[in-house]
Amino acid sequence: MTPAATTTPRRAPSGSVSERTGAQPPRSRRPRLPGRLRRIGLPYLLLLPALVLELLVHLVPMAIGIVMSFRELTQFYIRDLNSAPWNGLDNFALAVDVNQPVGESLLRSFLTTCQFTVLSVGLCWLIGTAAAVFLQENFRGRGLLRAVFLIPYALPVYAAVITWAFMFQRDNGLINHVVHDQLGLTDTPPFWLIGDNSFVALLVVSVWKGWPFAFLIMMAGLQNIPRELYEAAAIDGAGVWQQVRRITLPSLRPVNQVLVLVLFLWTFNDFNTPYVLFGKAAPEAADLISVHIYQSSFVTWNFGTGSAMSVLLLIFLLAVTAGYLLFTSRGKKPADAH
Amino acid sequence: MTLLTGFVLLPVYVMVSSSLKPLQDVSGSFRWMPSGLTVRPYFDIWDTVPLARYFVNSLVVAGAATVCSVVIAVFAAYAVSRYDFRGKRVFTVTVLSTQMFPGILFLLPLFLIYVNIGQSTGIALFGSRGGLILTYLTFSLPFSIWMLIGYFDSVPRELDEAAKVDGCGPLGALLRVVVPAAVPGIVAVAVYAFMTAWGEVLFASVMTNDTTRTLAVGLQGYSTQNDVYWNQIMAASLVVSVPVVAGFLLLQRYLVAGLTAGAVK
Numbered sequence: 001m002t003p004a005a006t007t008t009p010r011r012a013p014s015g016s017v018s019e020r021t022g023a024q025p026p027r028s029r030r031p032r033l034p035g036r037l038r039r040i041g042l043p044y045l046l047l048l049p050a051l052v053l054e055l056l057v058h059l060v061p062m063a064i065g066i067v068m069s070f071r072e073l074t075q076f077y078i079r080d081l082n083s084a085p086w087n088g089l090d091n092f093a094l095a096v097d098v099n100q101p102v103g104e105s106l107l108r109s110f111l112t113t114c115q116f117t118v119l120s121v122g123l124c125w126l127i128g129t130a131a132a133v134f135l136q137e138n139f140r141g142r143g144l145l146r147a148v149f150l151i152p153y154a155l156p157v158y159a160a161v162i163t164w165a166f167m168f169q170r171d172n173g174l175i176n177h178v179v180h181d182q183l184g185l186t187d188t189p190p191f192w193l194i195g196d197n198s199f200v201a202l203l204v205v206s207v208w209k210g211w212p213f214a215f216l217i218m219m220a221g222l223q224n225i226p227r228e229l230y231e232a233a234a235i236d237g238a239g240v241w242q243q244v245r246r247i248t249l250p251s252l253r254p255v256n257q258v259l260v261l262v263l264f265l266w267t268f269n270d271f272n273t274p275y276v277l278f279g280k281a282a283p284e285a286a287d288l289i290s291v292h293i294y295q296s297s298f299v300t301w302n303f304g305t306g307s308a309m310s311v312l313l314l315i316f317l318l319a320v321t322a323g324y325l326l327f328t329s330r331g332k333k334p335a336d337a338h
Numbered sequence: 339m340t341l342l343t344g345f346v347l348l349p350v351y352v353m354v355s356s357s358l359k360p361l362q363d364v365s366g367s368f369r370w371m372p373s374g375l376t377v378r379p380y381f382d383i384w385d386t387v388p389l390a391r392y393f394v395n396s397l398v399v400a401g402a403a404t405v406c407s408v409v410i411a412v413f414a415a416y417a418v419s420r421y422d423f424r425g426k427r428v429f430t431v432t433v434l435s436t437q438m439f440p441g442i443l444f445l446l447p448l449f450l451i452y453v454n455i456g457q458s459t460g461i462a463l464f465g466s467r468g469g470l471i472l473t474y475l476t477f478s479l480p481f482s483i484w485m486l487i488g489y490f491d492s493v494p495r496e497l498d499e500a501a502k503v504d505g506c507g508p509l510g511a512l513l514r515v516v517v518p519a520a521v522p523g524i525v526a527v528a529v530y531a532f533m534t535a536w537g538e539v540l541f542a543s544v545m546t547n548d549t550t551r552t553l554a555v556g557l558q559g560y561s562t563q564n565d566v567y568w569n570q571i572m573a574a575s576l577v578v579s580v581p582v583v584a585g586f587l588l589l590q591r592y593l594v595a596g597l598t599a600g601a602v603k
Contacts, residue, residue: 044423046414047414049414050433056472057473057476058444062439062447065443068447147590148346149342154587156533159557162558163353163575166572167348172364174352177367208345269439276539306446313442317439
């Protein structure tokens with residue numbers, strides 16, 4: 001493999017073979033940096049574009065967001081940030097005061113999001129893992145089934161969610177046609193996209209959209225467990241259950257650790273699904289935190305309070321992530337030593 | 339598993355069948371089978387809203403973001419994969435952690451920065467495709483770098499060494515040896531970057547105006563009219579999904595392998 005891989009790529013960029021045979025490699029044409037600078041500076045030079053962009057679009061705005069949360073930033077000051085007056089912790093006080101409408105609705109939105117996230121992540125993980133285990137066996141149509149399972153992951157969010165919104169329509173949607181007209185489970189066709197049912201609707205769409213990712217990662221994790229481990233265990237007389245408990249579960253631990261964290265962060269921060277499903281005004285029962293912050297910022301144009309809410313969210317996410325990583329890594333060591 | 343397949347495919351069936359129905363079929367009670375097949379929605383979608391313009395905008399934004407993101411990620415991943423340098427770990431952790439936090443956190447400040455840059459320098463980032471390209475390329479960048487590091491690590495170092503013996507510099511080795519050997523990984527990253535940019539809703543809804551609107555926002559135009567043309571919405575959804583789903587299913591092997599390399603490490 002080595003000679004083939006080195007020769008083909010070198011030929012590919014050049015024009016004709018005849019020109020190539022006589023000429024030296026193009027190094028002589030390029031000006032070279034002094035060796036030392038080159039050796040030390042090159043990796044940094046290669047990283048520079050990525051670093052600058054990440055700083056510019058993610059880290060600097062995050063820092064500015066923190067500054068903004070200490071200012072009174074309403075629509076009068078949007079065109080000129082520096083003129084916005086400082087107001088200390090007022091924004092935070094407003095956001096966490098649960099006796100005021102702003103704080104109360106933020107708390108409700110937060111609790112809804114927590115409940116939604118736990119259910120959604122749990123279901124995504126369960127379905128994804130079950131499907132991944134099922135697809136470990138070789139059977140006809142396995143490749144096709146895998147492709148089908150990945151469709152929700154591949155579809156653009158808005159196209160998929162808008163289809164679900166159509167299905168959940170009260171008068172002309174598929175869900176009510178089945179639930180009410182065909183099965184007769186309800187007396188009147190229920191509303192799905194307003195009122196309490198909207199939580200269920202959001203959960204269904206979120207699981208539909210999210211489980212293929214869990215499936216993908218679990219499948220990769222399962223495939224990476226060496227077959228020999230199972231064979232060796234079988235020779236030592238371990239049964240199927242013992243193999244699952246002693247080999248499969250411990251081997252999947254690192255994969256699970258990352259997967260659950262990523263699912264949690266994505267689900268908790270999900271904006272696209274509720275935004276497309278419900279439009280500008282999310283019903284109370286399905287008012288996820290991202291949409292809530294978006295609405296309290298862009299509807300009232302009160303960016304200071306919106307930023308304070310974002311900062312609180314950031315602190316919460318950091319705390320959960322750090323706690324989660326500490327907790328799962330601490331439990332991991334004895335298992336590894338085992 | 340049959341149940342699961344049904345659950346997955348149900349919206350796809352609704353999308354395809356409804357897009358071929360006449361308007362009265364989607365306005366009244368839902369019908370599993372259309373009363374008559376028509377392709378009219380596929381012609382009407384272009385007139386009801388300026389879908390062609392949104393399509394071009396999405397294509398330009400997603401395409402440019404993908405190309406930039408892949409090029410930048412290739413350089414960064416090569417540095418991390420082949421060199422030992424100070425701050426390497428800090429770099430990878432920082433870059434990855436930006437991926438983890440919600441768009442809403444930097445939406446407001448970024449919006450203000452773009453508006454203020456426009457105000458003070460005249461560079462129109464807000465409302466322009468350029469601003470959106472810049473934003474989207476940083477969204478896919480962290481994950482792209484992460485996936486490519488895995489891929490580059492799997493390309494044997496001996497290949498680089500051989501290229502250097504043959505007279506290539508480090509960049510020559512990257513472009514002539516490592517990149518060609520990691521084509522599957524690069525394809526996977528490109529697909530991922532394109533999908534990310536093509537499907538993004540939050541920033542598109544804030545940072546675009548009538549002329550630069552992308553499909554993500556434009557598609558909602560069908561539901562703000564007096565009548566909701568569900569058959570047209572479904573047809574339009576299908577049309578905008580086909581490029582990405584087809585690309586994804588064709589290249590899924592690469593993407594799965596790329597995710598594996600990154601996730602299982």
